[in-house]
Amino acid sequence: MSAPARRPVAVVSFAQARNVRREASRNEVELLMPVVSEVFAAIGASKDDMGFICSGSTDYLVGGPFSFVTALDAVGVWPPRAESHVEMDGAFALYEAWVLMQEGAIDAALVYSFGRSSPGDVTEILALQLDPYVTAPLWPSPVALAALQAQALIDAGEATEEELAEVAARNRSAARANPNAQVVSDASPEELLADEYVVAPLRRHALPPITDGAAAIVLAAGEKAREWRERPAWITGIDHRIETHALGCRDLTRSPSTALAAERAGLFEGPPVDLAEVHAPFAHQELIVRRALELGDAVTVNPSGGALAANPVMSAGLIRIGEAAARIWAAESERAVAHATSGPCLQQNLVCVLDASDGAVVGGGA
Template identity: 70%
Template structure:
């Protein structure tokens, strides 16, 4: 059986903010889901499948994704699923569903509100419960170990971290949804004190509340809904060991494997790459793993340094990459999502303006 090609046909996101005080997750999602549908003049009744990504640890309540479904509406009954992961992985599940040929359309959404809790403690709970979590290492601390390893290996220096941050925050000024933007030079950023050395404040992502949604469609349905669908030419995700000290932190082996699985290699260069690099030095590791040359526009949205809603920022990377194919500014684009400490797990989604002959 041949699989139909699948495309991103609509993308919407909320303003990404430090603290969403007045709306709960459902109220944050409702206008975004309305927008992702109205962009292409459909309703939820047109969706063959719905898949969401979120974390109960952020909400502080079990099965919070069930109540979030109120943002979509659950009557009449529909086919629905959820991953306790970034929405990029919900998109992966929806993609496989569309490849099966059973359904033609899918809504993917994710929500992450980090402000009510202590994010550093919550994220420590995803670590090995015997060997890592008892020390309560926070994400900046683990990222700083990786950054130091990169410096020690002679692959980068602190100034390069600041250059990534300066460029990202400058690009974020053109992104109306970004939380953090500024126009500061590398030298200005280098004058900041360390948060966890060798990382200064600029090299860390902001803490963000935000939501996002994407609609996928298969075959002719995609071209009916969207003038220039962003066809998914390949997608793959890989994970490395949770034994942090057994990894070479200066490379991202799983990103390289996922890129090859998604059909991204040196011969198929992309115009734009949206990389989920929460910490500035991680962009350098990902660029190497994906073999991106200087001609590739990396994170024109500002990336995760401009807004990093946990469970959402990866889906937004795919949305931002797809947006540039849909608006005609890119022929080929790449969206990347990460999860876990020090880029432990990585997903690569290759997008193209050209309709592939099959799903994969």
């Protein structure tokens, strides 16, 4: 099904903090401020050019309510701005900004996200995402849940532990070229298989690192985009879908919400993508998402190293969009897909198709 034509909106600037295990001296505002400065400086823009500001973060990472409120000081929202916040990954904040820009009144928007996973125990904290009546009181760790999914994939004959090691090896080796990456490695899959299990069948290498980070993107429409970026990364389609929460009701070896979002975003129409940035915190999840996105072997996957090289919670999805866009600016890609996920075992997924050409913009919709 083809969705109606959309207003061409492009990713024109992207900045991120250097991803680290623990940002010990700076608070969230201090982490974010240079990122926001950089995302403007890169294109010679300022906050005064922004018709809308939207951010993504979650209070439980910080351990206090309204963490997004003080983060606003990193931008300086004065005079007052049209501004909003989602308790979701920054990729969803980008979606909200894209929606508003479709109405035609806003030509540029700032999107940012931040999250420090180091202040608390992120494996405990993420358990609070689960159903509060029957699942969360058991405090299952996200690693255990991911391991259930990985085991289901292996049992279905659709992955092997060797393949998980290959995914990890490729991502962390690609991360060598990413100055912001946290975990880089030249270890071969065979070497990685010597890792011990954290929760079988997941070995150490199949897990994401714990990361403190922040990221920002500027979106611009039409001529404004061309003014700021010679070769803008046009969003030709963007959509997100959610699945049921009950793990027992899902086929964990598949990601139907990713596939549906991809279809609605127009991924399967037009020329195939040559590059993908996939938000797969656990190695086996990349295999599931690749299949849902129908990525062929010719597609370059996660040249940034993906979430296995750095996983700043609430920013890792937005960073996938920024990394994919940067390849289009650099003419390393003609058409790319970026993916963001949220919730246990890929429950909720967003797909964003980026193109060097602003032709046929589709996406979203019933």
